[in-house]
Amino acid sequence: MSALPQEASSAIPGATLRPLSDVMGAEVTGLDLTRPFDVATRDAVYAAFVRYHLLVFRDQKLDKPQQIAFTEQFGTLEEHTARNRGDADYPLVHEVSNLGEDGRPTGVVNSTLWHTDKSFRPKPSMATILHAIILPPDGGDTVFANMIAAYEALPDDRKNALAEARVIHSWELSRENVDRPLTEQEKRESPSMNHMLVRTHPDSARQCMFLGMHASHLDGLPLREGRARIEDLEAHATDARFQYRHTWSPGDLLMWDNRCLLHHADPNFDAARHPRLMHRTCLRGATPDGSVPFDIPEGFADS
Numbered sequence: 001m002s003a004l005p006q007e008a009s010s011a012i013p014g015a016t017l018r019p020l021s022d023v024m025g026a027e028v029t030g031l032d033l034t035r036p037f038d039v040a041t042r043d044a045v046y047a048a049f050v051r052y053h054l055l056v057f058r059d060q061k062l063d064k065p066q067q068i069a070f071t072e073q074f075g076t077l078e079e080h081t082a083r084n085r086g087d088a089d090y091p092l093v094h095e096v097s098n099l100g101e102d103g104r105p106t107g108v109v110n111s112t113l114w115h116t117d118k119s120f121r122p123k124p125s126m127a128t129i130l131h132a133i134i135l136p137p138d139g140g141d142t143v144f145a146n147m148i149a150a151y152e153a154l155p156d157d158r159k160n161a162l163a164e165a166r167v168i169h170s171w172e173l174s175r176e177n178v179d180r181p182l183t184e185q186e187k188r189e190s191p192s193m194n195h196m197l198v199r200t201h202p203d204s205a206r207q208c209m210f211l212g213m214h215a216s217h218l219d220g221l222p223l224r225e226g227r228a229r230i231e232d233l234e235a236h237a238t239d240a241r242f243q244y245r246h247t248w249s250p251g252d253l254l255m256w257d258n259r260c261l262l263h264h265a266d267p268n269f270d271a272a273r274h275p276r277l278m279h280r281t282c283l284r285g286a287t288p289d290g291s292v293p294f295d296i297p298e299g300f301a302d303s
């Protein structure tokens with residue numbers, strides 16, 4: 001289990017950090033994210049992000065340019081896929097919502113399966129920044145699972161058995177898309193990747209599992225068998241003891257580490273009645289060690 005400090009601290013200049021659970025997360029109060037950080041504050045925020053995996057900045061009100069400017073302080077913004085592109089003015093800010101073209105609730109909540117953002121890319125997302133714009137009166141939670149804690153909880157023989165395991169992350173093959181074949185453009189934008197199942201976090205050097213809904217199957221096995229193995233691993237990795245549930249408050253801005261967390265949206269609100277709108281920016285990560293492209297063999301989807 002992560003050994004997270006459990007006392008409030010002022011490790012970020014001008015701010016108070018308060019841990020939210022013993023598995024991940026810290027609340028940050030006292031900062032105004034509409035203004036650029038000085039170097040010391042930026043570095044302290046990043047250190048807290050690595051330590052707690054998830055930061056919850058309270059009482060923020062950023063417009064899209066301000067969210068882009070905040071995000072850019074930590075790296076390179078990532079473009080979204082064609083289907084998820086933001087509006088024409090700010091394509092780097094994706095609007096996550098249950099709203100239709102007419103601006104009314106559709107009853108549909110996306111991203112309800114465990115995943116880590118864009119894990120099918122050669123350079124999977126390092127971090128996601130999600131800012132609450134409109135919240136339902138209750139619910140609409142986001143749930144996270146700590147893949148470092150999940151890996152560390154495995155017995156040594158399981159760790160050894162998984163040391164060389166590889167997993168195919170494929171938007172094309174992932175279960176969500178079974179009933180919605182990708183367009184040719186989407187396939188070109190998102191070729192499949194072969195990642196190590198156990199990845200070393202580049203900042204903390206801790207090992208974690210790299211799974212989620214885009215993890216199609218274990219490499220070297222027929223699809224069905226490889227997928228069953230992934231489902232077993234994911235059932236362990238998303239056990240309640242590794243989870244933190246975030247219940248949103250107005251003004252919340254979350255920044256989480258996609259390299260070691262899974263997350264999903266909980267549709268625990270009346271999505272046909274109440275709007276829920278978030279603004280999302282993503283930071284591009286580095287290619288994980290050992291990752292290589294994966295070409296889907298002819299007929300593989302039926303294996």
Ligand SMILES: [Fe+2]
Binds near residue numbers: 115116117263
């Ligand atoms: Fe997501």
